[in-house]
Amino acid sequence: MLKSSYHQHPFVLRKYQKWPWLDSIFGRWHDVIAETKPAKAMAIKPHSKHEKQLVTGRGRVAVPPPRRVAIVAVPPVRTLDVFGPAEVFADANHLNRGEPAYDVQVVSATENRTVTSYLGVPLVADRTYHEMRQPVDTLLVAGGEGAQQMRLSPKLLEWLRRQSGKARRYGSVCTGALVLAEAGLLDGRRVTTHWNWCQELQQKHPKVKVDPRPIYIRDKNLFTSAGVTAGIDLSLALVEDDLGGALALQVAQMMVVFLRRPGGQSQFSATLMAQARGRRSLRDLLAWVADNLQSKFSISTLARRAAMSPRNLPAYSERKSAKLPRGISRPCG
């Protein structure tokens, strides 16, 4: 079961004597990771013809790892829009076997390194955009509840145009898309933003092709994502592009993420809505089902989990519209 390098694996910091089943979980993880194709030694994969020219223009050697990731905080910033992506890249560094892959920089969108957050506590950036003159590999603009109301300085917009033109890829988390749009960087591109601000983005910038559904969208070298937690999904996808699926998986497990949402996943989670109906035990049952798709369900097992009688469960779930999956309410063979 256990492979030779298993106990040197970053996941296995010590032997789990008390919980032998934990050892077996790590063993299974290790098998999965060992099977996954490793990334091609930090090669920068161009995403498109357009981008290939861009990358080649600067020369591949000119951007050795660690790659500079700039996360631009526009006040009053939503802290998770900044720190969700930042922690994904930082964990990727940590898990990349002592070879930092990213140089993560939090960049203030004002002339001051201290950025107000909508929580009240300020956030201290590594530098202001003025001080950030070096080329950037990945530029992400983080938004917040107020990014769309802010009067953005023409200098910042000019800096964004210059940096995104040179970067391998750029994009936004949440209402950061409104800032990129203000800089004219989204015209004619397919983008998304937090569902609550899609209409505003579309009305202010009619040339932008806004799609309010997906968790994130990639249009050539432009990546835009929905709000808050979606920034984590987007960043995991960027890490996978750079360092391969195995590392992205380890980062996701370190962050105790439930599942990796693909770009096409809807911002309007049907599972979350189904969980809103009916009693708490039924909601918890739905979460359990979503994590145990491969189990063989029987109405009696499920009813026991929901602390209901096997006769009541299907009827109750029908009545509350928190319908059980089809395979469950009418079990197969």
Next chain:
Amino acid sequence: MLKSSYHQHPFVLRKYQKWPWLDSIFGRWHDVIAETKPAKAMAIKPHSKHEKQLVTGRGRVAVPPPRRVAIVAVPPVRTLDVFGPAEVFADANHLNRGEPAYDVQVVSATENRTVTSYLGVPLVADRTYHEMRQPVDTLLVAGGEGAQQMRLSPKLLEWLRRQSGKARRYGSVCTGALVLAEAGLLDGRRVTTHWNWCQELQQKHPKVKVDPRPIYIRDKNLFTSAGVTAGIDLSLALVEDDLGGALALQVAQMMVVFLRRPGGQSQFSATLMAQARGRRSLRDLLAWVADNLQSKFSISTLARRAAMSPRNLPAYSERKSAKLPRGISRPCG
């Protein structure tokens, strides 16, 4: 379909003319929320007999809203451990129709308001623990990659004991549990922490009953959670306790959360592990299935989504162990 108060709902900041289907989604959400039983006007529900005495001791009137939530940042703090919970409580304030329910305070565990984070950028707390003399309603200790190595000052431990003794509830996110254990606050209690530090917690503190499985555990008025994103699940549960399921649901949707994990959910997501196998399209298919449990699946629909032929998909998924849900590989009726 649309109810009278629907357009005054905080979700519906404007009319979605361009995407009429968005209007219908909000309408459905509104129906769900309207159906959900409202919370009993901010009443502090005691969780147990023990706690009832505690609450009654201070008197119900003595803790009017906003309730003080103190999130203690122990350096080098993991930013998401602090800001995940902080944003949940802040969003609850924002969505509670102009009546702030919480007074969220980020508290430094050192004598300095500036707390180092493991990302490098510092975090500025509202106050240090010295300056936090007021009673607290909810005390949460946020951890980080270094919390377990830090030499904690006896004064901080004494402060934690004093504050948690008076608080209605207290707990930890991630390795914050190691700090609470150091203060002797977990002896004899059932707790969890990030899977990577469970063994360490158990070895250092043999009296603590560590369970490395759950996302979070509630033991009377003590709440401990797994790492990073699990802090969001825990905080949503606390908001639900205080303000009801409808508001917790709105917060989850505002944060674009995929599903609300109950405490009993495993830290080791089977769905995440299944996503690690096989090609990307199959991984994305699994995420889609988890969000569409109520759809009627056919092999041909699924194969089209995974860009595979209907004949290859089941065989491929068997071979890669990324097995499709049973109801799918052998469809019913």
